[in-house]
Amino acid sequence: MAKVLTSKAENYSQWYNDLVSKADLAENSAVRGCMVIKPYGYAIWEKMQAQLDKMFKDTGHVNAYFPLFIPKSFFSKEAAHVDGFAKECAVVTHYRLMNDPDGKGVVVDPDAKLEEELIIRPTSETIIWSTYKNWIQSYRDLPILCNQWANVVRWEMRTRMFLRTTEFLWQEGHTAHETAEEALAETTQMINVYASFAEDFMAIPVIKGAKSANERFAGALETYTIEALMQDGKALQSGTSHFLGQNFAKAFDVQFANRDGKLDYVWASSWGVSTRLIGALIMAHSDDNGLVLPPKLAPYQVVIVPIYKNDEQLAEISVKADEIVAKLKARGISVKYDNRDSQRPGWKFAEYELKGVPVRLAIGPRDLENGSIEVARRDTLEKSIEQLENIDQFVADLLDKIQENIYNKAFQFREENTTKVDSYDQFKDLLVTKGGFFLAHWDGTVETELKIKEETKATIRCIPFDGAKEEGKCMVTGKPSSQRVIFALAY
RNA sequence: CGGGGUGUAGCGCAGCCCGGCUAGCGCACCUGGUUUGGGACCAGGGGGUCCCAGGUUCGAAUCCUGGUACCCCGACCA
Secondary structure (H helix, E strand, O other): HEEEEEEEOOHHHHHHHHHHHOOOEEEEOOOOEEEEHHHHHHHHHHHHHHHHHHHHOOOOOOEOOHHHEHHHHHOOHHHHHHHHHHHOOOOEEEEEEEEEOOOOEEEEEHHHHEEEEEEEEEOOOHHHHHHHHHHHHHHHHOOOOEEEEEEEEOOOOEEEEOEEEEEEEEEEEEEEEEOOHHHHHHHHHHHHHHHHHHHHHHHHOOOOEEHHHHOOOOOOOOEEEEEEEOOOEEEEEEEEEEEOOOOOHHHOOOEEEEOOOEEOOOOEEEEEEEEEHHHHHHHHEOOEEOOOOOOOOOOEEEEEEEOOHHHHHHHHHHHEEEEEEEEHHHOOOOEEEEOOOOOOOOHHHHHHHHHHOOOEEEEHHHHHHEEEEEEEEEEOOEEEEOOOOHHHHHHHHHHHHHHHHHHHHHHHHHHOEEEOOOOOOHHHHHHOOOOOEEEEEEOOOHHEEEEEEEHHHOOOEEOOOOEEEEEEEOOOOOOOOEEEEEOOEOO
16 A cells, blocks of 8 residues: 555654644644644544533533633732743733734734733633632532533644644533532542543543642642553643632632531632544554544444446445445444545545544445455454345444454553553663653652653653552652652653 | 754655756646556646745846744643
8 A cells, every 4th residue: 555654663753743634634724833623633523522521411510601811810810820821821912903004914003902911711710710709609509510612722832733732622621619528529520531531432541640749730739630641652641630629719709608607718620621632542543554543433433435347336336335324324323435436446445544434344246246245444454254234233343343442452552561660770761762651659749750850751640549559669769658650751 | 932954836845055948756636538346547738926025146946134934853731
């Protein structure tokens, strides 16, 4: 087959860029750092949205929408929060353009300067908590369990399609509670929702855990994360859920009358996942032939390619193909019958491999005679001839198998690339030669964490929830530690 | 924001050092024909402010100055 992608081995990040563009997911736009998400890429996002939205609703949440602009003054109300975001905010200073008095084009009208600048949201805690203040008077108004699907802007220095773009799409949940326990339970519930979405739908195994103080969200008391391992041995933070304590309630003076008739500040959580998940999907499963999509998120789960020599043959094949389409659709399987005459079969095979369609069916004159059909699976690239009868059942089972197989493959990869280390020298060596996740003891101090980051670029990805309690010594300082944490190089 | 690199047809590139006739190649595109079980072949055809602005020169894709955009490597991050 003609090679259209740089191979992973040759240059991983070039492979990634090639794939994004050749699989028609996204392209760079006229605006620095901002991408155009193309229909095929957006279709994957829509699948993700639909499933996540369902999971949010099933756990009692509702959707709302808050403004894109945030008054600058809101940002000074929570000190840690502004520290975290100040350096990457886009600011609106004027509201009008005028014709350039000196010639062609337009300039900003200096008379149209805003009294107070507006920040384009990098995240919505501040605008939402200023709103919640009006919604909450009593414990009877709690909890508030809102989510919003939105775009946000963070003025990043270096961008990469899906992984880090200046503008990105996400969802952000913002909840308000009577008690710390309730807010913490919500924080935990949502990291669990993210983990099951990642594992059951994206087919990506993740490690749930808490961020170290240093890696926490700006303004949070706890940040929980799901960490996934990519095929190049680097970690990708794939979703976070924050316990915000009473920080934002205090910053925006959101108090409520509790059950004892006393005023108290509201407890909060926030949680989000973004279009970065598409980057995770690419880097977790795909190969040198292109994208490999988990069936549960593939815009098309099945494609049917007819093979024919003339119009009569195509007509005969189409009768069969239409039957198959109807049977698959009846099972809720999304299928495309590609009967375009403008491309030849070989071209189509390569194209759908590039786009990661999980199952490809090819049907030609030979099959009409034999009552058979060729089935090709994207994950293993295996082909087989199957009976046309009950092909819908066969395909339905195969899609389940593929979903399971790519999860298992990713899981096995993670197992093979998770290493327990006890000495700092061994850690430094294997970090470079092997990569992946490292389970190591850490003394719990920011100083040690920063020293490791400075010397190796590795960070603590999380303190895993299900990590075994185990007495040990910090690999750097030798001070006591009660649990191994996960270190890795990260995106 | 620091270091390096690149902007020439929709995409990928050659030409630039050493200025000179009509700016070239591959893919893609259009037309016709033959094809169609792994990215078809033949013939014909269309498409260019050579990133932008200024300068040097009889003459600039090519040399000079400034700007700008993108890519790669670092520090910052979902």
